[in-house]
Amino acid sequence: MDSFNEIKYKTSEYLSKKVLNLISNLSDDNLERLMFVVEKATPKTHKNIASTVRRLFKEGHPSLILAKNFIRNTDDNCRNKFVTNFILNGLVLNQKRRNKALNSNLRVPITVLISPTMKCNFKCVGCYANEYQQKDDLSFEVVDRVIREGKELGVAFYTILGGEPFIWKDLLKLFEKHKDIYFQVYTNGSLINESVTNKLLELGNVMPILSLEGFSEKTNDRRGKGNYEHLMRVMDLLRNKKIPFGYSVVATKNNVEEIISDNFIDMMIDKGAYIGWYFLYMPIGKEPDLNLMPTPKQRKYLLERNIKIRATKPIFIVDFWNDAPFVGGCIAGKFYIHINSNGDVEPCIFTHFAQDNIKEKSLKEVLQSDFFKAIRQRQPYNDNLFLPCMLIDSPEILREINKEVKIRPTHLGAESLINELKSGIDKYSKEVKKLYKPIWEDFKSKRDSK
Numbered sequence: 001m002d003s004f005n006e007i008k009y010k011t012s013e014y015l016s017k018k019v020l021n022l023i024s025n026l027s028d029d030n031l032e033r034l035m036f037v038v039e040k041a042t043p044k045t046h047k048n049i050a051s052t053v054r055r056l057f058k059e060g061h062p063s064l065i066l067a068k069n070f071i072r073n074t075d076d077n078c079r080n081k082f083v084t085n086f087i088l089n090g091l092v093l094n095q096k097r098r099n100k101a102l103n104s105n106l107r108v109p110i111t112v113l114i115s116p117t118m119k120c121n122f123k124c125v126g127c128y129a130n131e132y133q134q135k136d137d138l139s140f141e142v143v144d145r146v147i148r149e150g151k152e153l154g155v156a157f158y159t160i161l162g163g164e165p166f167i168w169k170d171l172l173k174l175f176e177k178h179k180d181i182y183f184q185v186y187t188n189g190s191l192i193n194e195s196v197t198n199k200l201l202e203l204g205n206v207m208p209i210l211s212l213e214g215f216s217e218k219t220n221d222r223r224g225k226g227n228y229e230h231l232m233r234v235m236d237l238l239r240n241k242k243i244p245f246g247y248s249v250v251a252t253k254n255n256v257e258e259i260i261s262d263n264f265i266d267m268m269i270d271k272g273a274y275i276g277w278y279f280l281y282m283p284i285g286k287e288p289d290l291n292l293m294p295t296p297k298q299r300k301y302l303l304e305r306n307i308k309i310r311a312t313k314p315i316f317i318v319d320f321w322n323d324a325p326f327v328g329g330c331i332a333g334k335f336y337i338h339i340n341s342n343g344d345v346e347p348c349i350f351t352h353f354a355q356d357n358i359k360e361k362s363l364k365e366v367l368q369s370d371f372f373k374a375i376r377q378r379q380p381y382n383d384n385l386f387l388p389c390m391l392i393d394s395p396e397i398l399r400e401i402n403k404e405v406k407i408r409p410t411h412l413g414a415e416s417l418i419n420e421l422k423s424g425i426d427k428y429s430k431e432v433k434k435l436y437k438p439i440w441e442d443f444k445s446k447r448d449s450k
Contacts, residue, residue, distance in 0.1 A: 065314035075242035077204035085182035090156035097154030111157040113338040118163040140170040149363040159184045166191035189234045211248045214258040239272030246275035256298045260305040275316045282350045286412045290424045296432040324388035329380030333372035344410040352414035353407045374401045384440040395425045
């Protein structure tokens, strides 16, 4: 009798051929069939997202143009690995394993974030990553074990960040060893060259996400002279080689209007980006600055602009805070976790506290930590799902958990969120709750009327 892995491989191969055949014979009917498969295969927790996407396809939404652009303008190997590794293995076949884990009261994340190094070759304003040493990096053996253990639980999507991930000497080796996994890697782009892109093209299972601050002036001011111009060349290189990529921006009080403007979005589309990740600046780190946080009104503006962009432009925008209603609020410790370069297992990339270390325990064990259980028991933290965060929206949650569970800070300055910045965070939380109350009521009304 075939083993589970053999059956899974044969099933994956069969589905891949069917789905890839639909894609290769591009037509609106085939895209509709593909969206039907994706919707049926998507976990219940994300079913509303898949259903919404399928409905938008039917309505001739710009997402249809995006899908066609991806199919037509992406290298065959890259496109096939995305479909096979991310969609089929990640969403379809691995769902049985995740369901089995759920029945055993084990929460399996959709993705695991890993920072194998916190070392960076940049000295960005307000960042302290360049102070780390490469001797502090995670070993290849540890990262490899985490991914192997994740596969057993049903995780097929990993996000690699840092620091600067391409500084970690084993990065490409990791991508090559785990050809059945899909990787997303956040990078400043400085180490991506012809040789690296050729390797990414050969592998096909990696999507680079390039970080910038806006246009030339803002990017170079924070990241160093010439960085913006280099990023533009890297985007051209990736587009010309037909390697799918995206971009990442941190919204601050100083750049919100620029990074969500038509000019910026259109430039990213012209460069060939398929996805844009938007994160709010968080007052964390060695020298946290509340004054850099987008104001509540700017956060609302980000929401309004993203709604407009999604309705009019062929690019997939992810607004990490404002999209929370689509995933039931905070997803930390539930749908994703972060492992830093020391091995500390954090509930999310912004929550610099941990109870366990992956060097001492298995992935399965750390997912069952009292810290993560305490978080999941409280999720969602607020009836208003536009306020998902226990750091800045419901800061009392982190303070409660800090008293209830034995956790430790994992970065310099982490405790400032609980101590020095308490009054400022509370003021922000109060303002954002008031501003987002009518937005949530309107969202619920429209959702419930469908």
